[in-house]
Amino acid sequence: MPLTIAEQLVQLAELARVDHKQKVTADRLEALPAAAKKADAQALKIKVELDSVAARKATAEQVKRGAEAEIADNRAKLRKWEARANDIRGEREHAALSSEIGGAKRHVRELEDVVLEQMQTVETADKDAATLQKKYASTVDDARGEWQKVDGDLAVMRTEVEATRTQRQAILAVLPPLVVRRYEQIAAKKQGVGVAILSMQDTCGACNRIVPPQLCIQVMKGQVLESCPACMRILVHHSQAQGQNPASEASNG
Ligand SMILES: [Zn+2]
Structure with missing residues (x-):
């Protein structure tokens, strides 16, 4: 009928x-965990910073490894050249080889500076990461605490939303x-x-x-x-x- x-x-x-x-409850559901959501956002921000520090460290380590490999190559070359220099009699040949050896040695020193610099970068990155890690852990804790505070209320509200939805469906069924x-x-x-x-x-x-x-x-x-x-x-x-x-x-x- x-x-x-x-x-x-x-x-x-x-x-x-x-x-x-339903709208009031939805708004409250949205607003209630504001502090928890803020803490979540803060944790995410720190996580992004941590990732960027890790990337900085990885790059420095890569550059350092490259420089170290090049140093090893140059040292091997130097050993060969220095051995040969002892056997060379000709004045000119000797001078040419000495100049090569001098150049290689300079290059090794430059590379050693690069290695030191990268080691410093890695060290700074490690320190930064440790600080951020602490901050991150405490922020995650904060967020967990904030969520726990509102957990019960959120559950009640979700039940309300469910009940209201049922009421609505009953009305829609007769109209x-x-x-x-x-x-x-x-x-x-x-x-x-x-x-x-x-x-x-x-x-x-x-x-x-x-x-x-x-x-x-x-x-x-x-x-x-x-x-x-x-x-x-x-x-x-x-x-x-x-x-x-x-x-x-x-x-x-
Ligand atoms: Zn009107």
Whole structure:
């Protein structure tokens, strides 16, 4: 048996109340773990810094290994050249080889400087990493603590969300689909509030404009499913709305 207009209005008012409750709970769910989320973000930031320090260290180690390999090559060359220098008799040849040896030795010294520099970089990176690691551990602890603080409340709220969803589905099951669609289209355009309660003073509870008397009477009698001429929300008479006025509640919270 389909609902009468009057019954649909009652269900619509209930739907608006349920939707408002859902929105409030969703906002609270979002806001409640603010400190925990902040701590999470802080931990993530430190993790990024740690990664960058690790990358800096890896690069330094790579450069150091390259320089060390080159030093080893040069030293091997030097040993050969120095052995050969003893056997060379010719003045010119000897001078040429000496110059080569001198150059290689200079190069080895330069490479040794590079190695030292990279060792310093690695050492600094290790120190930075140790500091950050400590900071990271304490931030992760903070975050865990903050989440624990709100864990219980979050669970309660999630249960509320679930209950509200069930309530909503029950209402949607009895309302004509076209009415639901109209309500949802209006709600989508009107900050989630698709129904306005007609006040005792014959004003729209959402936008506060005066509603024409003839329309007020029809709404009160449950004869029409009409929108407020000013804000387009579906009008439900206060006597038909069971819960609180969703619009005025919304403006308070
Ligand atoms: Zn209005």
